[in-house]
Amino acid sequence: MPRWSRQVLFGDIDAMFASAAVVKDPSLAGQPIAVGGPPPRGIIAAASYAVREFGVRSAMPTAEALRLCPQLRLIPPDRPLYRRLHDDMRAVTGRLFPATEWSSIDEFYVDTTDLQTRYPDPAVLARLVKQSIRDATGLTCTVAVATGKTVAKIAADASKPDGLAVVEPQLEAAFLFPQPLRALPGIGPKTAARLEPFGIRTIGGLLDPQWDRILVRLFGARLPWIRALAQGQDHEPVVADRESKSASHETTFEHDTADRAFLEELLRGFLRALARDLRQEDLAAGGCTVKLKDARFAMTTRQRRFAHPLNYDPEMWPTVQQALHEVMKPHTAYRLAGLALSPLVPAPPGLYDQRRSKAVQAMDAIIARHGAVIGLGGVADEDHE
Numbered sequence: 001m002p003r004w005s006r007q008v009l010f011g012d013i014d015a016m017f018a019s020a021a022v023v024k025d026p027s028l029a030g031q032p033i034a035v036g037g038p039p040p041r042g043i044i045a046a047a048s049y050a051v052r053e054f055g056v057r058s059a060m061p062t063a064e065a066l067r068l069c070p071q072l073r074l075i076p077p078d079r080p081l082y083r084r085l086h087d088d089m090r091a092v093t094g095r096l097f098p099a100t101e102w103s104s105i106d107e108f109y110v111d112t113t114d115l116q117t118r119y120p121d122p123a124v125l126a127r128l129v130k131q132s133i134r135d136a137t138g139l140t141c142t143v144a145v146a147t148g149k150t151v152a153k154i155a156a157d158a159s160k161p162d163g164l165a166v167v168e169p170q171l172e173a174a175f176l177f178p179q180p181l182r183a184l185p186g187i188g189p190k191t192a193a194r195l196e197p198f199g200i201r202t203i204g205g206l207l208d209p210q211w212d213r214i215l216v217r218l219f220g221a222r223l224p225w226i227r228a229l230a231q232g233q234d235h236e237p238v239v240a241d242r243e244s245k246s247a248s249h250e251t252t253f254e255h256d257t258a259d260r261a262f263l264e265e266l267l268r269g270f271l272r273a274l275a276r277d278l279r280q281e282d283l284a285a286g287g288c289t290v291k292l293k294d295a296r297f298a299m300t301t302r303q304r305r306f307a308h309p310l311n312y313d314p315e316m317w318p319t320v321q322q323a324l325h326e327v328m329k330p331h332t333a334y335r336l337a338g339l340a341l342s343p344l345v346p347a348p349p350g351l352y353d354q355r356r357s358k359a360v361q362a363m364d365a366i367i368a369r370h371g372a373v374i375g376l377g378g379v380a381d382e383d384h385e
Contacts, residue, residue, distance in 0.1 A: 001120045004169050009110045010152035012163040014140045016106035017046035021075045023138040033073045039063035058254045061328045079273045088136045099240030104252050111238040126164050147236030154183045172232020177204030186296045188256050188333050206230045247274045250338025257296045270339040275313040284309035285341035290323040293336035302327035309345050
């Protein structure tokens with residue numbers, strides 16, 4: 001087979017949180033399940049494919065999901081399980097590839113250009129990745145190979161679930177032409193709605209010269225970048241990461257959002273779970289990092305230090321909230337949000353008084369047994385309005 005000048009492999013675990021619940025309890029296979037918090041304030045974190053046909057999706061209020069699908073089985077998040085599965089996936093990619101860029105807990109990119117001598121057929125390599133991840137975790141993974149990250153990501157999204165796609169060199173534009181507008185980075189729901197009245201509903205429509213005046217007015221200086229992506233011209237490098245020594249969690253949304261209240265609720269949920277994990281391991285965090293990725297895949301972060309190492313989320317939340325407010329930009333929609341706690345240090349003795357420590361331990365035991373989210377009476381916690 002002809003050698004590609006550049007080759008990028010993208011992997012995306014299918015509905016990871018919902019699929020992880022099935023790995024843990026196989027009796028849930030094929031059932032209408034979603035992972036999230038209970039109403040009235042709960043949010044759906046992940047929806048199985050069985051309930052997506054009812055209109056249930058991630059980032060939807062749980063109450064709305066139950067209205068759309070009354071038979072929905074709501075599963076509480078299990079972040080220790082997700083971390084274990086993620087570690088198992090990292091072990092697979094670490095064995096197969098010299099370096100991997102994990103863009104989220106369930107998505108990864110690999111520059112496979114230099115592996116073509118060993119795997120001249122990219123489909124063979126893609127099948128190896130899929131089977132290796134399934135053998136290690138029980139999870140299905142959609143894999144796509146293309147000359148750039150954008151085309152590989154769009155090809156994977158179009159092939160889910162459990163798909164395999166190869167977009168060969170010189171065929172990028174032909175592949176992208178019929179894909180929906182919203183599949184292209186930089187095209188949010190508002191932009192797509194403004195283009196639809198002109199009949200521009202696919203990526204190929206962005207290349208039609210008859211719409212030049214409209215597109216210049218809408219995109220301005222961004223139009224050459226948009227059109228380059230629409231033709232599959234994407235030179236963004238794969239940046240290998242190192243496994244974080246911090247405690248972290250992040251998620252990618254099915255629909256971009258600029259809702260500050262939603263992002264706050266999401267990060268507070270992350271913080272509760274991460275802080276509990278720290279307490280169980282007798283650790284405390286010296287600070288936090290809030291991460292947001294916008295619709296153009298641009299990543300922004302904000303770091304803040306706590307006054308001293310902490311592991312109780314109500315005391316940590318004001319600093320996390322401040323970091324979120326500082327990193328958000330006006331009129332910007334986001335596709336990914338994450339929170340990391342670092343550096344991690346042994347929890348200082350006497351971090352809380354004896355009464356507080358026993359109360360926190362009792363709270364953690366109740367959460368571990370019942371999955372409830374509770375707080376301590378007499379302790380400032382903005383969750384309790």
